[in-house]
Amino acid sequence: MLRIHVKKQQGSFTVDASFQVQSAGVTALFGPSGAGKTSIINMVAGLSQPDEGSIVVNGRAVFDSKKKIDLPPEKRGFGCVFQDGRIFPHLSVRSNLTYGMKLVPKEKRAIGFDQVVELLGIDHLLQRRVKNLSGGEKQRVAIGRALLTSPSLLLMDEPLASLDAGRKAEVLPFVERLPIQLSIPILYVTHSLDEILNLADTLVLLKSGRVQSVGPVESIVNQRDLPVFGDRDDTGSVLATFVDHHDNDEGLTYLRMGSQFIKVPLFAADIGVPVRVRINSRNVVLALSRPSDTSVQNILPAVVEHVNECDGVFIDVRLDAGGPVTARITKKARSDLQLMPGQQVFVMIKSVAISRGSANGQDRSI
């Protein structure tokens, strides 16, 4: 259990955040820049001091203003991965990795050096000079360095934000493996929805230093009244599915969501693996009767739940298709179809993005 209640005045900005999550898995602190994400993670790490409050991890208070507890960072036993890597420039890659490990008594080391090196694929970097590492390699070394301290909690502050798309794709799979292969709880700061869908189990939504909402990723992301997607162009919804079966002849993987299937191009994944499917509202087409002559593979019966005029030109239609789906259509389309809440329609989904459990999160057109 991770229980955080912190208050801190920083100039004219106040962080006043309280939340409580099951510590297992990945908890993402999400929000626009300036929401206080990094401030909170620094307070958890012990690198800055809250004015008041308490930080309790698995029943152990590392900060409590009332009980006058304030453990210095080196006594907290949390691993930190920073956005800028912070690899020590005067040490070799190997010495960077073992810097914290050496300070942990042998009998308390939960993760072995070889295990970490293999997990992060950094075997070939060990003898390299830090200067010759790419951004992505630096981040992998930084993650390894933190893991080798056998932390009880891993704090990651936008570890991928400073990397370009290519480097991100290089590091993300390694980060994805962490919660699966090691049972270290992770507190992950990000402003990238992609990273959340790929990694997080629980979402803590922050705005202006305050917690707006806490809960499982799917339920928060699909709450339309919360500005998770903000005014972003890529509004959509996220469906929790799992791999039902593969069909090699059709070249399709069937994802099950309740009693419905979502078909996506064949990809390697074990049966039963949970997969998040992200559907962009712009890729959803509505029809009043089941269309027959179409290339679209995913045609699901759905019920209109809500029709929302969003910005004068487009209309967002929220539907229940066994899971939440949103369609963004024009005003003209709405009046043509005479859409009303409670109406039976069919949704055609042109393409979905798959997160988590997949090799990568790229769009798969269907």
Added chain:
Amino acid sequence: MSLPFLTPLESDALRLSLWVSSWAVLGSLPLGILTAWLLARWRFPGKVVVDGIIHLPLVLPPVVTGYLLLVVLGRKGLLGEWLYQGLGISVAFNWKGAAVAAAVMSFPLMVRAVRLSIEAVDPGLEAAARTLGAGPVRVFFTITLPLVLPGIFTGLILAFARSLGEFGATITFVSNIPGETQTLPLALYTLTQVPDGEAGAMRLCAVAILVAMIALIASEVTAKRVEKRLRG
């Protein structure tokens, strides 16, 4: 060490200068690094005053500093009497006193150079080391200190050069005793005060220039090497 082209007085002065300056610089180095670290990384009450006192020798007339040293550390001085009676240590009118004078005069230069390079070290690296389990002292010795080595070398050379040139505080505090406190600048001064001293004065000038050049070049080369090793 007796150089063939120098008179005994001149070579004594050169040897004494190098000896006194080395002691002054190496003796004050640990305190200099500590002070620079405190000033660069910590906030404490009275920091401005401490900073001011350290920099005083840079702005005071050296004679004033020398006189104050005499008042404080002379055999009948505030600290000097206690040092002499209690520990049998005397720095009055001997080479140790000359080293103290040189150390005090060059201290601000050393602290400035080290402090600047400590301030140039990304505090994020130190914070990262803390989260990896290292306490402040370990962080200082394993992260900060190795990264400021170039600055320490610069500080050492600056302070060494300043010590070699120290005149006013030395002559006021420990006088001008050949073989004991007569460093190169003092010998040079003496030679300009006697008839037929010009030749000797010129030779000492040449020696001073030579020593300074060697120190500067050595510092450049070392700093570059260290820099290269640190940054890969």
